[in-house]
Every structure is written in C-alpha cells, then in structure tokens.
Amino acid sequence: MNDLIKKFIPDFDDNLLVLEKETPNATPAPPEKYRVLLLNDDFTPMDFVVDVLTHFFHHSEDIAYDIMMKVHLEGSAICGVYTAEIAESKVAQVTEYARSHEHPLMCKLEKDES
Template structure:
C-alpha cells in the first residue's frame, strides 16, 4: 500500500488538493444593436460558441428582445478570446455587433 503524495517540505497533514482554487469564470454576452442581422448573430453563436441551431436561435431572440444574451461561461482567457473573435468577425463583415464579458 502506498502513502498519499505530500508536497515536499509540507507537514504530512497538508495535501496538494488543499491549495487548488477554481479559476474565476466569466459570462460572455452579445449586445443588441439596430444593424447586425439576426442571421449573422446565429452564425456567430454556431461558429464561435459551438451552439446548435435551436440554441443559437434562442440566444439570438434573447439578444433581440431583451437587449443582451449569454453565449457561455468560460475562464477569463477563453472569454477574452471569444470576445475578440466576435469583434473581429463582426468588423470584417461590416457589423457593429458588440460582445462583452462579466464575472459570473
């Protein structure tokens, strides 16, 4: 039978698991505007956020009717990347679509 692994130099009662913290998570949101087409929003949700057609349509309707919709919840680096990708894709297609992130 083997002994549980202990951090070198730590007392035997301290396990590595005691020091692990979950990374903070962030909601990525799309914001409504008067120019971006619903079709483009659905395409972004499908291609960037990997949503099904039905889920993408549901989120697009939330954006349209409520002013914003949650695309997903991610660690900070992934959320930042998704926001950047959405802005780059929107710009390249001539849409003013805004995407933000906030702590979940």
C-alpha cells in the first residue's frame, strides 16, 4: 500500500467491535405530544377567547365557541395537541397576543398521556 494512503487509513487490529446496522424497516418512535390548554379568568372577554381559538388554533367559529364555553364553565379546555415545539410556540403566541391586548388570558401546555 502506498505510504500516502497509509497516512490516511488507520491501522485496525483484529479485536474490532462491529455494530449492527439499524434495520431499514425499523420505524422511529413518534414524537411526544402536548396539550395546549386555555385557563379561565374573570376578565378576558369571551369574544376575545373565540378570536384566539379561530386565529391561533384554526377552529371554526362554532367549535371555538364550544371550547370557550368549556373554559368558562369548567375552568380550562384543550385547544389542540401538538409536538413539543409547536405547543410551546402556540402558548407563547397566545400569551403575547393576550398581553398586547391587555388581557390576562392564560395558556399552558401539559404532556398528552393518551
């Protein structure tokens, strides 16, 4: 073998550890999902909550109204289920939007166990 080639090819001994390749049929585990929830407060107008649900979560007016009523009556409701990065982004966007309109609307995420 050429000395120049030997310089770039390491010498291996017979005690090599051979790792098996991952089989091409193996599918990776799906990413963990997180629920984004809106929390009730006594100050944020209901129509603002419906606006948030239609704008940020792309719900229809009817579905948004139903979710808003659940928040109002039960204290919280799920707006959507997303991967971690998207859920965190939704929480940040809703919180920033609410604060910019001077509303205390709270939005949080929790791990989806289903």
